[in-house]
Amino acid sequence: MDAIVKNFPALSGTDGRPSQKEAEDAVRVLLRWAGDDPEREGLLDTPARVAKSYKELFSGYDLAAEDVLGRTFEEVGGYDDLVLVKDIPFFSHCEHHMVPIIGKAHVAYLPDGKVLGLSKIARVVDIYGRRLQTQETMTAQIAKAIDDTLQPRGVAVMIEAEHMCMAMRGVQKQGSTTLTTTFTGSFKSDPAEQVRFMTMLRGWK
Ligand SMILES: Nc1nc2c(ncn2[C@@H]2O[C@H](COP(=O)(O)OP(=O)(O)OP(=O)(O)O)[C@@H](O)[C@H]2O)c(=O)[nH]1
Ligand SMILES: [Zn+2]
Known part of the structure; x- marks a missing residue:
């Protein structure tokens, strides 16, 4: 893990994920890539919202199917x-x-x-x-x-x-x-x- 973080400095979170700030910066880049201005008022909170919504939309990475399926019934x-x-x-x-x-x-x-x-x-x-x-x-x-x-x-x-x-x-x-x-x-x-x-x-x- 340490080696991965060293080779990929963006992966600075404890579990190898980027920090919240890095995620928000990435969204700002994509907003500019789309042709908009991340500094305009309507978009100021968007990077934080996108980072938060990714947590929800991609929450499956933090869950294991085996944990959910462990409980069975025999009667x-x-x-x-x-x-x-x-x-x-x-x-x-x-x-x-x-x-x-x-x-x-x-x-x-x-x-x-x-x-x-x-x-x-x-x-x-x-x-x-x-x-x-x-x-x-x-x-x-x-x-x-x-x-x-x-x-x-x-x-x-x-x-x-x-x-x-x-x-x-x-x-x-x-x-x-x-x-x-x-x-x-x-x-x-x-x-x-x-x-x-x-x-x-x-x-x-
Ligand atoms: N087999 C499979 N293909 C998928 C799935 N979701 C998207 N695709 C396809 O993945 C392919 C990626 O093709 P590429 O040629 O690499 O990418 P692209 O230039 O964006 O392709 P186009 O979608 O045809 O414009 C596309 O044909 C998509 O339709 C999926 O769940 N299964
Ligand atoms: Zn696709």
């Missing part, structure tokens, strides 16, 4: 069939352009003696969403975290999202949706389980 009356939490809304930011990805995650698993608190699944989506992401990485990370900690018979994750980097800039295609899936265990090996996941997801609205 579920012998229930061992598919559990699906669908339409979990999330906001993320693409790692290429740092602009929003807006979407919904659908997460299912086949329990093997243990179930998760339902809110924990949504919390895991937020932990990975509140980082710089590609949609593929985020999909795989959610599936892996649940697979590793709960060790269920299988996990299925589908994410559908709109990428603002494709809508607001570049190719400028508003309204297109990207779908990604990750399947593990029985969902991966048994096409019938994938069909059941899709049917539960799309079958009843």
Whole structure:
């Protein structure tokens, strides 16, 4: 760590992050890069606000999915069939352009003696969403975290999202949706389980 701080003086925070002042200075540079004047009245507090909002938008870096998923329940009356939490809304930011990805995650698993608190699944989506992401990485990370900690018979994750980097800039295609899936265990090996996941997801609205 010391070596990193020495080689990269901007990384002067105790955990290797820049200080608040360095973050605010960086925002002032970007404001000038955008063509505005960081010293005009309306922008004076903006660097502090942006630094603060980054703490919230990227709070996933300070959280571990394993901590959230640690609490499981075994008394579920012998229930061992598919559990699906669908339409979990999330906001993320693409790692290429740092602009929003807006979407919904659908997460299912086949329990093997243990179930998760339902809110924990949504919390895991937020932990990975509140980082710089590609949609593929985020999909795989959610599936892996649940697979590793709960060790269920299988996990299925589908994410559908709109990428603002494709809508607001570049190719400028508003309204297109990207779908990604990750399947593990029985969902991966048994096409019938994938069909059941899709049917539960799309079958009843
Ligand atoms: N696979 C994948 N690509 C993404 C994701 N988010 C953004 N991208 C793409 O990342 C690519 C970056 O392409 P580059 O050619 O390096 O960058 P660029 O010149 O800004 O590309 P354009 O967006 O086409 O203007 C673009 O095609 C984006 O659409 C994602 O979650 N997954
Ligand atoms: Zn992008």
